[in-house]
Amino acid sequence: MLLNELKVGDQAKIIRIADDVFRTKLLEMGIMQGTPVTLMLRAPFNGPLAFSYENTLLSIRYEDAHSILVEKMNMHQ
Amino acid sequence: MKIALFGNPNTGKSTIFNLLTGLRQKIGNFPGVTVDKKSGVLQLDGAEHELIDVPGVYSIYPSNKEEKVVYKLLVSSPPQQRPDLGIMVADASNLARSLFFFSQLIDCGLPLVLVINMNDIAEKKGIRIDTKALQQAFSNTPIVFMNARVGLGKDRLLAAIKRQIAEGKHEQIKVSNSLKNLDDLLGQEEEATQRQAYIGKTLQHTVSVTKTSVRKNNLDRWLTHPISGYLIFSAILFIIFQFVFSFAAYPMDAIESGFGWLTQWIKSVLADGPLSALLCDGIIPGISGVLVFIPQIGILFFFIALLEDSGYLARAVFLMDRLVRPFGLNGRSVVPLLSSMACAIPGVMATRGIPNYKERLITIFVAPLMSCSARIPVFTLLIGLVIPKMKLFGIIHLQGLVLFGLYVLGIVSALFIAWIMHLLLKQEKRSYYLMEIPEFKRPLWRNIFLTVFEKIKVFTTEAGGIILAISIVLWALASYGPSEQRNAAIKSLKETSAYKSKTLAEKEGLKNAVLLENSYIGIVGKGIEPLIKPIGYDWKIGIALITSFAAREVFVGSLSTIYASGDNDNEFNLHNKLKNQKNPDGSFVFSLRTGISLMVFYVYAMQCLSTLAVVKRETKSWKWPMLQLVAFGAMAYLGGWICYHVF
Numbered sequence: 001m002l003l004n005e006l007k008v009g010d011q012a013k014i015i016r017i018a019d020d021v022f023r024t025k026l027l028e029m030g031i032m033q034g035t036p037v038t039l040m041l042r043a044p045f046n047g048p049l050a051f052s053y054e055n056t057l058l059s060i061r062y063e064d065a066h067s068i069l070v071e072k073m074n075m076h077q
Numbered sequence: 078m079k080i081a082l083f084g085n086p087n088t089g090k091s092t093i094f095n096l097l098t099g100l101r102q103k104i105g106n107f108p109g110v111t112v113d114k115k116s117g118v119l120q121l122d123g124a125e126h127e128l129i130d131v132p133g134v135y136s137i138y139p140s141n142k143e144e145k146v147v148y149k150l151l152v153s154s155p156p157q158q159r160p161d162l163g164i165m166v167a168d169a170s171n172l173a174r175s176l177f178f179f180s181q182l183i184d185c186g187l188p189l190v191l192v193i194n195m196n197d198i199a200e201k202k203g204i205r206i207d208t209k210a211l212q213q214a215f216s217n218t219p220i221v222f223m224n225a226r227v228g229l230g231k232d233r234l235l236a237a238i239k240r241q242i243a244e245g246k247h248e249q250i251k252v253s254n255s256l257k258n259l260d261d262l263l264g265q266e267e268e269a270t271q272r273q274a275y276i277g278k279t280l281q282h283t284v285s286v287t288k289t290s291v292r293k294n295n296l297d298r299w300l301t302h303p304i305s306g307y308l309i310f311s312a313i314l315f316i317i318f319q320f321v322f323s324f325a326a327y328p329m330d331a332i333e334s335g336f337g338w339l340t341q342w343i344k345s346v347l348a349d350g351p352l353s354a355l356l357c358d359g360i361i362p363g364i365s366g367v368l369v370f371i372p373q374i375g376i377l378f379f380f381i382a383l384l385e386d387s388g389y390l391a392r393a394v395f396l397m398d399r400l401v402r403p404f405g406l407n408g409r410s411v412v413p414l415l416s417s418m419a420c421a422i423p424g425v426m427a428t429r430g431i432p433n434y435k436e437r438l439i440t441i442f443v444a445p446l447m448s449c450s451a452r453i454p455v456f457t458l459l460i461g462l463v464i465p466k467m468k469l470f471g472i473i474h475l476q477g478l479v480l481f482g483l484y485v486l487g488i489v490s491a492l493f494i495a496w497i498m499h500l501l502l503k504q505e506k507r508s509y510y511l512m513e514i515p516e517f518k519r520p521l522w523r524n525i526f527l528t529v530f531e532k533i534k535v536f537t538t539e540a541g542g543i544i545l546a547i548s549i550v551l552w553a554l555a556s557y558g559p560s561e562q563r564n565a566a567i568k569s570l571k572e573t574s575a576y577k578s579k580t581l582a583e584k585e586g587l588k589n590a591v592l593l594e595n596s597y598i599g600i601v602g603k604g605i606e607p608l609i610k611p612i613g614y615d616w617k618i619g620i621a622l623i624t625s626f627a628a629r630e631v632f633v634g635s636l637s638t639i640y641a642s643g644d645n646d647n648e649f650n651l652h653n654k655l656k657n658q659k660n661p662d663g664s665f666v667f668s669l670r671t672g673i674s675l676m677v678f679y680v681y682a683m684q685c686l687s688t689l690a691v692v693k694r695e696t697k698s699w700k701w702p703m704l705q706l707v708a709f710g711a712m713a714y715l716g717g718w719i720c721y722h723v724f
Contacts (some may be wrong), residue, residue: 008298020262022509027269029511030135030174040294041514044303048408050514052292055170055202057514059395064509065700 001072004049004065006039012070013037019067030054072077078126078244079159080119081150083182084166085175086133089194092225093166093234094130095527099505102527106160106533107146111697113429114146127161135174136457137181137256140266140509142434145259149184152256162241163187164234169199169222172284176276177269180252183215188245188634190237192230203288210283217246226521238706260435296515299641300392310393313417315723317380321373321419322450328372336365355549358556363548367541368626370422370687373450374536375529377416377423384412385430386520400508404492405499407431407510410440414491417447417483421688422540425695426532427662431500433508439498441695442705445688446491448484448680451629455679458633462655463672479676486680490712536691543690551598551627558596566595586638598623612678612717613671622684629684670724674717682713 006012014035017023026032031053036068041050048058082097084090094102098117107114115130131150133145139145151159163182167175172193182189193206213222219237221513223230252275257264299305340357347353384390390412398408406414409431417424424444431437448456457480570576570591577586593599602620609619617639625632637651640658658666681688689702696702 005418008294020266021528022261024138024266025136025511027139027266028138028177030177030273032270032273040292041297041301043395043399044300044306045399047673048395048510048512050297050395053175055199055204055292056174057103057292057297057512057516059391059510059512061233061398063512 001070002066003037003039003051003068003070004046004062005068006051006072008039008042011036011038011073013073014068015071016069017067018069019064022064022067029058031058037070078124078161079129080126080162080164080238081129081160082164082166083131083147084133085168085171085178086137087513088133088166088168088171088175089225090133090166092521092524093164093192093194093223093340094128095524096130096225096228096231097234098537099531100527102531104531106697106715107149108154110142110146110149112143112146117239121235121242126242128590134178136269137185138259140511141432144433148259151182151187160187162190162238163243163610164190164192164238166192166194169193170202170204172206173276175281178270180272180275181256183218183248184221184253184256186247188241188247189218189496190234190241191218192223192225192234193220194223194225196222197224203286205285205287207283214279214283215248216225217248224519228698248459250644252429267598268497268635271546281632290517296517300389301396306392306396308694310396313384313389313393313548317377318419320380322327323401325376325419327371329369332369332371335366336361354556359549359552360545363545363645366548367537367544367687370420370536371533373420374423374426374532377419378427378529378532379525381412381416381427382525383520385528386518386524388515388517391514394512398658404476404495405436405439405502406495407433407436410436414444414447417444417449417677420449420451421445421447421685422691423532425688425691426536428695435502435508438502438696439495440703441692442701443491443495445683445705445709446487446494446681447488448621449629449685451685452679454630455632456479456483456676458636458652458655459667459672459676459679461652462667463669463697470504482677483680486677490681494507494708529569535694540687540690543693544687547686548627551624552556554597554601555593555599558592563592563595566591590639593620593635611676611721612714613668613721614664618666620676622678625684627686630681632679632684670721673724674721677716677720678712678713681709683709 001012003012012035014031014037015049017026021030031037035053037051037053039049039051041059043049046062048059048061049065052058082090082094094115094117097119102117105114105116106112112132118124119128121320131147134144137148139148163328165175165179167180168180179189196206199206208222219240221230221233221237223234225231236248241343253268253271257268278563300309317672327595341359342363343357344353347356381390382588384393394408396408397411401410402407410428412422413427413431415424416427421444424447425441428437428440428444431440454575460476460479464479467475469475469478476506567588570587576587579587594603599620602623603616605619605623606614606616609615609622616621617636620677621632621635621641633651636655640651640654655667656665683706689706692702692705693699
C-alpha cells in the first residue's frame with residue numbers, strides 16, 4: 001500500500017520510493033528501504049501528513065506520500 | 078579566521094550562534110546569490126573571528142535555492158572564500174542523521190568541531206552515546222557535549238574551537254571518493270547509500286537505545302484537527318492582532334509626539350528659513366516616519382518568534398498548507414500574509430522562513446494587497462462621506478458591510494494574483510515540502526529578543542535610508558514650487574473679499590491650500606487631472622493621491638490641507654467640508670461613485686514607499702517592487718474606472 005493510505009497510528013516499513021529526487025532527499029535524511037515509520041498526523045482535506053521515524057516527526061505532502069510504497073506492519077510484530 | 082556553523086534544521090544551531098555572538102551579528106549577502114548571510118563576531122583571547130550561520134540542511138546537495146549556498150560555500154567558491162573551520166551541531170537524539178551531513182563536511186577536508194546538543198533530552202528518551210567510541214571514530218575532531226538552551230557547555234565549545242584554530246586537524250578518512258556535481262542525481266544517490274552504510278557501521282557500537290520511547294501525538298492531533306486546529310489557529314492570530322493594534326498604538330503615538338515636540342523645540346531656537354523648514358518639515362518627519370513602524374515590527378516579530386521557537390508554527394504550517402497550495406503559496410505563507418493585515422512591512426520580512434523561492438516571491442508580491450492598518454483612516458473617511466448610515470435587514474450596518482467588503486476584496490485579489498503568478502512563474506526544479514515538526518519547547522527569550530532586534534535593525538538600516546530619502550524628496554516637491562506662480566497665487570488670494578473677512582487661522586489654512594496647489598506636486602496633480610477624470614477624481618484628489626505615496630494615511634491630511642479645512646485634527650470639520658465640495662458644474666465632488674472608485678483604488682494601489690523599500694531589500698532587486706507599483710497601479714485604475722461607471 002501507499003504511505004498516504006495509512007491510518008493515524010499505523011506502523012509500516014518503507015518498501016520503495018518511486019520518485020528519483022525525492023528518494024535521494026529522503027535517503028540523505030536516513031529514510032530508505034526497510035525504515036520503520038508510524039503515521040502520526042494527517043492535515044485536513046488531504047493536506048500534508050506527518051510520520052515518525054527514529055526520533056523525528058517529519059511532514060510531507062499528500063501527493064509526495066503517494067510515491068512511497070510501504071508494507072503495513074502488525075502492531076505486535 | 079572564518080568559522081562556519083553547520084547543522085540540520087532544529088538542532089539548536091541558532092541558539093548556539095546567539096550564545097557565541099550575542100548582539101554582535103550582522104546580515105550580509107552570500108557572494109553572487111540573493112540569500113542573506115548571517116554572521117557574527119566570535120571573540121577568543123582578544124582575537125576576533127567571523128562566525129557564519131550557514132542555513133540548516135540535511136545534506137550538502139541542495140533541495141532549494143537557499144540551500145545552494147552551502148554547496149557553494151564549501152565546494153564551488155574560490156578557496157579564499159571558504160571557511161577555515163567548521164562547527165557541526167548535531168542533535169543527540171538524531172545522531173545518525175546529523176552524521177550524514179557531517180561525513181560530507183569531513184570529505185571537504187575541513188577542520189571540524191562536532192557539537193552534540195540536547196544530550197539531556199536524548200538520555201530521557203533512553204539514547205546513550207558512547208563518547209569514547211565516537212571520539213575514536215573521529216579522532217581528529219574535538220567532540221563537545223552541550224545543552225545550549227541553558228548555556229551548558231559553552232566553555233568546552235570555546236576550548237575546542239581554540240584547539241582547532243591552533244591545530245587545524247581534519248579527518249584522514251574519506252567516506253566517499255568525491256563530491257558530486259549538483260545535477261548528478263544518480264551519483265548523489267549512490268553516494269548517499271555509501272554514507273548511510275558507513276554511518277550504520279560507525280554508530281553500531283556508539284549509540285545504544287535502552288528503552289523504546291513512543292512519541293505522543295495527543296496534543297498535535299488537537300492542533301491539527303479539522304475543527305479544533307483551525308479554531309486554535311484563529312484564536313492565536315486573533316490574540317496577536319489584538320496586541321498589535323492595542324499595544325503598538327502607544328509607542329507609535331509616543332514616537333510621533335516625541336518628534337513633534339522636537340520639531341517645536343527646533344522651531345523655537347532656529348530662525349524661520351529653509352534650514353528650519355528642511356529639518357522640521359522634511360528630515361524629522363521622515364525619520365519619524367521610519368521609526369514609527371518599529372513598534373508594529375517589534376510586536377509582530379515577538380509573536381512570530383515565539384510561535385517559531387516554541388514549535389507551534391510548524392503545526393500551523395502543516396495545517397494551512399493544503400488551503401493555500403492551489404494559489405501557489407506554501408503553508409509558511411499564511412502567517413506573513415495575515416501579518417500584512419496589520420502592516421505589509423513585517424509581513425514581507427516574515428517571508429524569510431519560506432524555503433521555496435518561487436513561493437516566497439509570490440507571498441512577498443501579494444502581501445501589500447492585504448488591507449493594512451494604514452488604509453483604515455482612508456476607508457473610514459470615504460465610507461463616512463459617501464455610504465449612508467443605514468441598516469440592512471434591521472441589523473447589518475451598511476457602512477460596516479462596505480468596510481468588510483473592502484477587506485474581502487483585498488484578500489480575494491491577493492489570492493487571485495498569487496494564482497496568476499503561480500501559472501506564469503517557472504519553477505526551476507520540482508520542490509518538496511519536507512518539514513520536521515519539532516517537539517514543543519519552552520521558548521528561549523534570548524532567541525526571541527535577538528530575532529526582534531535583528532528585524533528592527535534590518536528595517537531601519539536597510540529600508541530606512543530609502544524611505545527617508547524619498548520622503549524628503551516628496552516633502553520638497555510638496556513645499557516648493559515655481560516662486561513667481563506661488564507669489565502671484567498668494568497675492569490674488571489676499572485680494573479676494575472672502576479672504577479678508579476670515580479669521581487669522583482660517584487665513585493660514587487658505588494660504589496653505591494655495592501653496593500646496595502651486596507646489597511641484599500640486600502642478601503634477603493638476604497635470605494628471607485628464608488622466609484621473611475618467612475614474613471620477615478632480616485635481617485636488619490627484620494631489621492627495623500623489624502625496625499619499627509616502628504613506629496611505631497621508632491622503633487624509635493632504636485633503637485636509639488642500640480643502641483648507643483649517644483644523645487638521647478635527648475630523649468632523651474635514652468631513653463636513655468634503656461633503657459640501659462641489660464640482661464646477663454644481664455636482665458634489667464626493668459622490669457615491671467617486672467615493673467607491675477611490676476606496677477600490679486604495680485597495681489596490683501600491684501607495685506605500687516603505688513597503689516598496691522593504692520588498693527591494695528582501696528580493697534584492699528593484700524589479701519586483703517596480704512591478705508591484707505598475708501592476709497594482711493599473712489594477713487600482715481599472716478597478717476605480719469600473720466602479721465609477723457601474724455605480
